[in-house]
Amino acid sequence: xxxxxxxxxxxxxxxxxxxxxxxxxxxxxxxxxxxxxxxxxxxxxxxxxxxxxxxxxxxxxxxxxxxxxxxxxxxxxxxxxxxxxxxxxxxxxxxxxxxxxxxxxxxxxxxxxxxxxxxxxxxxxxxxxxxxxxxxxxxxxxxxxxxxxxxxxxxxxxxxxxxxxxxxxxxxxxxxxxxxxxxxxxxxxxxxxxxxxxxxxxxxxxxxxxxxxxxxxxxxxxxxxxxxxxxxxxxxxxxxxxxxxxxxxxxxxxxxxxxxxxxxxxxxxxxxxxxxxxxxxxxxxxxxxxxxxxxxxxxxxxxxxxxxxxxxxxxx
Amino acid sequence: xxxxxxxxxxxxxxxxxxxxxxxxxxxxxxxxxxxxxxxxxxxxxxxxxxxxxxxxxxxxxxxxxxxxxxxxxxxxxxxxxxxxxxxxxxxxxxxxxxxxxxxxxxxxxxxxxxxxxxxxxxxxxxxxxxxxxxxxxxxxxxxxxxxxxxxxxxxxxxxxxxxxxxxxxxxxxxxxxxxxxxxxxxxxxxxxxxxxxxxxxxxxxxxxxxxxxxxxxxxxxxxxxxxxxxxxxxxxxxxxxxxxxxxxxxxxxxxxxxxxxxxxxxxxxxxxxxxxxxxxxxxxxxxxxxxxxxxxxxxxxxxxxxxxxxxxxxx
Numbered sequence: 047x048x049x050x051x052x053x054x055x056x057x058x059x060x061x062x063x064x065x066x067x068x069x070x071x072x073x074x075x076x077x078x079x080x081x082x083x084x085x086x087x088x089x090x091x092x093x094x095x096x097x098x099x100x101x102x103x104x105x106x107x108x109x110x111x112x113x114x115x116x117x118x119x120x121x122x123x124x125x126x127x128x129x130x131x132x133x134x135x136x137x138x139x140x141x142x143x144x145x146x147x148x149x150x151x152x153x154x155x156x157x158x159x160x161x162x163x164x165x166x167x168x169x170x171x172x173x174x175x176x177x178x179x180x181x182x183x184x185x186x187x188x189x190x191x192x193x194x195x196x197x198x199x200x201x202x203x204x205x206x207x208x209x210x211x212x213x214x215x216x217x218x219x220x221x222x223x224x225x226x227x228x229x230x231x232x233x234x235x236x237x238x239x240x241x242x243x244x245x246x247x248x249x250x251x252x253x254x255x256x257x258x259x260x261x262x263x264x265x266x267x268x269x270x271x272x273x274x275x276x277x278x279x280x281x282x283x284x285x286x287x288x289x290x291x292x293x294x295x296x297x298x299x300x301x302x303x304x305x306x307x308x309x310x311x312x313x314x315x316x317x318x319x320x321x322x323x324x325x326x327x328x329x330x331x332x333x334x335x336x337x338x339x340x341x342x343x344x345x346x347x348x349x350x351x352x353x354x355x356x357x358x359x360x361x362x
Numbered sequence: 363x364x365x366x367x368x369x370x371x372x373x374x375x376x377x378x379x380x381x382x383x384x385x386x387x388x389x390x391x392x393x394x395x396x397x398x399x400x401x402x403x404x405x406x407x408x409x410x411x412x413x414x415x416x417x418x419x420x421x422x423x424x425x426x427x428x429x430x431x432x433x434x435x436x437x438x439x440x441x442x443x444x445x446x447x448x449x450x451x452x453x454x455x456x457x458x459x460x461x462x463x464x465x466x467x468x469x470x471x472x473x474x475x476x477x478x479x480x481x482x483x484x485x486x487x488x489x490x491x492x493x494x495x496x497x498x499x500x501x502x503x504x505x506x507x508x509x510x511x512x513x514x515x516x517x518x519x520x521x522x523x524x525x526x527x528x529x530x531x532x533x534x535x536x537x538x539x540x541x542x543x544x545x546x547x548x549x550x551x552x553x554x555x556x557x558x559x560x561x562x563x564x565x566x567x568x569x570x571x572x573x574x575x576x577x578x579x580x581x582x583x584x585x586x587x588x589x590x591x592x593x594x595x596x597x598x599x600x601x602x603x604x605x606x607x608x609x610x611x612x613x614x615x616x617x618x619x620x621x622x623x624x625x626x627x628x629x630x631x632x633x634x635x636x637x638x639x640x641x642x643x644x645x646x647x648x649x650x651x652x653x654x655x656x657x658x659x660x661x662x663x664x665x666x667x668x669x670x671x672x673x674x675x676x677x
Contacts (some may be wrong), residue, residue: 074580074581074582076500076581079496079500079581079585080496080499080500080501081496083493083496084493084497084502086489086492086493087490087492087493087512087552087556090545090549090552090662091511091512091515091549091551091552091553095518095523095549096515097526097530098523098525098526098530099518101526101529101530102522102526112371112525112528112529115532146459155413161379164381164382164384164385165381165385167377167378167381168378168382169382169385175386175389176385176663177659178392179385179388179392180659180663181396181656181659182392182396184394184606184610184655184656184658184659185652185656186609186610186612186627186652187480187612188612188627188628188630188631189627189631189648189651189652191631192630192631192648193395193399193644193645193648194395195404195647196639196641196644197398199411201413202410202411202412203415204394204415207414207415208394215555216381237395245666245670249667249675254405256394257462261608284675287671287674287675289620291670291671292542295489298517298519298520299613300519300520300521301612301613305436318519319520319521319613322519322521322522323613323617326521326524326525327524327528327617332525336525339521339522339525341521342522343517343518343519343522346518346519
């Protein structure tokens with residue numbers, strides 16, 4: 047910065063600063079501090095988030111391969127996109143992702159809301175048991191995934207063993223079976239993230255003032271009416287916020303599932319991100335996978351925005 | 363509820379009991395996997411793959427020894443020629459006809475996790491505090507757009523950004539270095555740090571600083587001497603959230619690190635023993651890796667809600 051611009055900034059700041067403070071300003075002006083404080087963050091985000099994203103957009107129109115950096119590559123127009131949208135495999139991965147997102151959300155909403163209602167009734171506070179329930183969601187998904195493969199062992203694993211106590215199923219091969227593997231990943235995600243939905247529902251429940259229920263009691267409302275007309279509308283914004291955060295995370299899901307099933311058996315649990323990693327870092331089809339990455343990003347962003355609009359309608 | 367009670371908002375004792383029992387049973391079922399990880403760490407390898415799964419077993423430190431060492435199988439004659447074992451862990455390993463050949467890479471990987479975790483947390487909280495103060499107190503053009511932009515960087519799938527970062531780091535010589543990973547995790551954590559910390563700054567009354575400025579402090583002095591001390595609790599909570607994220611992160615670590623700067627999450631799943639995964643060693647590694655997070659979660663329980671919603675819900 048030249049002295050001239052500093053002077054200009056100081057003059058501008060002096061104009062902007064109220065008289066009371068202005069005569070006491072020494073050193074940096076408010077505006078200089080604001081930019082000094084904010085710009086490192088913006089610059090870092092531009093360099094390590096936005097620049098790479100733009101680079102991905104560029105690469106998606108080429109046939110570049112990252113494992114052959116010296117090789118000539120050329121602009122191929124929209125060919126990568128055409129190939130992706132015309133490929134049947136992609137729809138398979140998208141379906142696996144949709145199955146995962148829809149079922150984890152559905153089950154976790156029911157369990158999380160149910161748990162929150164129970165905790166609210168039983169404890170009215172965050173006690174020892176609530177804290178215990180919260181632990182799984184803070185753990186490393188990759189390590190959790192690894193360890194669940196051990197719990198899921200058909201012969202020696204405790205999951206199959208416990209289920210066999212209730213009914214004689216025989217060894218249950220959660221990870222090796224085509225029909226069970228999609229549910230194996232839903233179960234582990236539910237174990238990890240139900241507490242998240244529960245915590246937000248609990249916040250919603252605590253925001254309901256008691257007098258609403260007292261008024262409902264005077265009007266002789268039954269418990270179902272109280273739930274439907276008081277509890278649910280008040281909890282819904284919190285629940286929807288939880289689903290927004292978790293839905294985005296699960297759409298991008300990689301670490302937990304890759305360690306749990308690595309996409310198998312076959313490609314039954316090959317979620318979009320897992321396939322993307324395979325195309326980009328095993329087959330090294332950088333251009334093609336960049337196009338896939340952009341499609342995923344646009345999908346997340348688009349669905350997220352539609353959802354936020356719905357959320358705003360509910361909260362207003 | 364057939365009997366109308368006096369106060370409608372407090373549940374009847376019986377309903378309370380049933381609810382309590384249901385919550386406690388959920389918590390206990392949810393704890394089984396974690397208790398099982400902890401127990402498996404103290405099992406011997408044969409006990410870890412026995413049928414039926416053993417709940418009662420003779421505790422052994424073999425998993426922990428295997429986690430921290432590399433071993434090779436030797437003949438009886440060779441082991442006898444070595445003389446009596448010098449330490450308890452030598453003795454433990456020799457029972458399986460093995461000798462310790464050196465330390466494993468687990469300690470290195472764990473240390474990498476510590477360095478990268480703390481480094482990126484420090485940077486993210488430092489930059490985040492400055493930016494949060496800037497956004498909270500000053501008129502910044504396009505403030506809402508900038509804040510939304512900061513948040514939206516969180517929506518990108520990590521693999522999507524990993525492709526160009528992989529190329530960029532290769533050019534800059536940052537691939538597989540702690541510095542590269544610290545920079546990357548700092549960026550990812552910044553969105554959380556800015557949003558959370560802005561909430562904490564917003565809660566501090568402006569009058570404090572204005573009074574300090576009237577008393578002769580400059581803006582910067584007021585920030586350092588008045589605002590920062592008030593933010594201590596918020597900064598601590600934010601730091602723990604950033605630390606947990608860096609600690610748990612897997613996708614970038616898997617794709618961008620290998621021999622040198624690899625952290626523990628991509629390493630723990632590949633602890634191989636003879637004939638497949640060495641489950642007691644994996645469990646021992648998982649226990650040591652998850653334990654700090656469990657402790658932090660208990661410490662953070664009252665700030666948890668705020669942290670996981672980017673400050674959107676504050677109770």
